[in-house]
Amino acid sequence: MDIWFTHTLNGLSFGMLLFLVAAGLSLIFGLMRVLNLAHGSYYLLGAYVGITVSRETEMFWLGLLAGMASICVLGILMQKLLLDRYMHDEMAQILVTFGFLFIIADVALWIWGGHPQSIVKPSLFDGSVQIGSIQYPVYKIFLLGLGLILAIGMGLLQEKTRVGAVVRAGVDDEEMTRGLGINVPIVFTAVFGLGALLAGAAGVLGTANTAVGPAYDFEILVFAFVVVIVGGLGSLRGALVGAIFIGLVDSYAKAVIAEFPGTLSPTLAQVTIYAPMAIVLALRPNGLFGRAS
């Protein structure tokens, strides 16, 4: 039973990381109808910036701050200078972000090289802590907690504040919102920047737990897409539920397959996250909490 509790915590902490990445992706689509294919690149670049800054300053938190800030700026620049030009031209926006996916990947390879790298966590998070009858890594608990706090915070922001109301209005009906005199372009830029910032933060936080290297931008992007499809585009709640769900499915599937080595091929673990996605698409094409566009 202990093992399954550990597997659950593994799934939840991974899910929280996915939430950070998927939330930005989902909101950006919900508001601007832009599917930002460079979102995984934000994770990758944020991670690399975090690695360099935290190595130079020997402070993890500065690395995290640098990762968040740099990607926020990059996101805002991309949105203002490029994506804004192609407002309402979804095909062009997809192509532009797709192009950036490759550009960022190559630049990262050029600057940081091809070998996977990691970030040293603050010693505050070293080791494990006793939870019930198991020993569980402190850092993963931190990720879990942080994700929850962010989810609640963003939910409150969206539901209880004027800013949040403006974002929700923009998602629901952009024309009407403009008609009410609200400066929609600024809202767009702000949300894009926030989404990018979250992805950059996820990059640093995630890499402290794992590692980052070439091709990881594609990997995290695929996970984020699955979460957003399951949860529904444009929904914060969907991103949270979807992320937790996918994180748990991934963890449990790997664990179950490990329990039955002869009968279940390990390769199945690579595709288990797509099964729920396929089922959700078949039953609720807009995702669990999505709305018809």
Place this chain on the structure above:
Amino acid sequence: MFRNTRFWVLGVLIIGLLSWGACGGDDASSDEPIRIGLLHPHTGALAGLGVDMTSGYEHYFEEEGMVIAGRPIEIIVEDSEGNPSVGLDKLKKLIERENVDIVAGPVSSGVAYGIADYIRQSEVPIFITQATANGLTQGDRAPNIFRTAFSSDQLHLPMGEYYVNELGYSKVAGLALDYAAGHEHLTAFKNALERAGGEMVQELYPRLGETETSTYITSIKADEVDAVNAILWGATAVPFVNQQHEFGLRDRVPLTSLGSTVEDQLELPNQLPEAAEGIISYLAYCLCLETPANNAFKTSYEAAEGKLPNYYTAIAFTGAKALGEAIKAVDGNVSDREAFLAAAREVTFDGPMGPFSYDEYQNPVINVYVREVKIGADGEAYNALVDTIENVDQFWGMSQAEKDALLNPS
């Protein structure tokens, strides 16, 4: 007339065409360069390996002044992206359009299996720099296919006995990556362990590129095994060692690995020293080797590139030297293919990785080094040499029946 742009453009074009026609032409004079096509992954998940290997490969020829046996050497590098279909396309480009005399590479076993048929048919000599795919020097072998690294099985073959007799580990839980090479490696270790009277109690296969290994660590049956063997590389190696430390795995069971999981200059700098300290690993190389050849290599590479070499640069350098020695043996005449292949088979030398020679199937006979991660005075982790197992070939310890089955699969 001289003010007319069109005149100048045409004039330059005509002069250019004339001079292009004048050079070229197919005289096999000794000034004609030997063209070596290098197929390595420079982008994608294997980018780190590929770039390092190209660097090590080129370093050998640069040390020789880009001239071997009087013939200049031209290296044409193509990016296989670690992708079998891309690798095949780039190989065809190297052979059919670039007209290379010799091919070197690839790194990925997927690419190696993908190009095997084509390379056999083309009969162009190929010196595989890293891809461990067993078949290429066994069931899929051909006179023009050489490997200068080792096969997937090779490093693990003597380790079954070593684990059981020297380390006292009879029951082992194994981890490897879920693709062709990973499966080959873990199966080889399992067979070697069983041959020595041990047992592979558990096999776990994270996917290639997996960085979240927590679930696999949690699934390890620590109470039922004497040790864990983590045969990992790529993006999985660094996080696995750090994550197992967080979970306190080694409080419950010793951790051993293939050298690639904890390699100097590559994984170790990204792993917490206390997470890696004490891990026993095995590989065909140890940066710590104090042989004349390795010391010379480390010095010369650091002088040229400003950083220490690593396992990938060392193994590529060895592969380049194996080719260089073959070219020297035929005095630069690589066009006489029969003679060149025959000379290549006889190449033997002492390189950074130790003694090098081929077995009769054109796969190397090498040393396997057992190392232990220690922490130096500067607080940095490094691999220290614990033991050397000599003369390991791709069939070490196998019965004749096993060997025959591999050489002649039905």
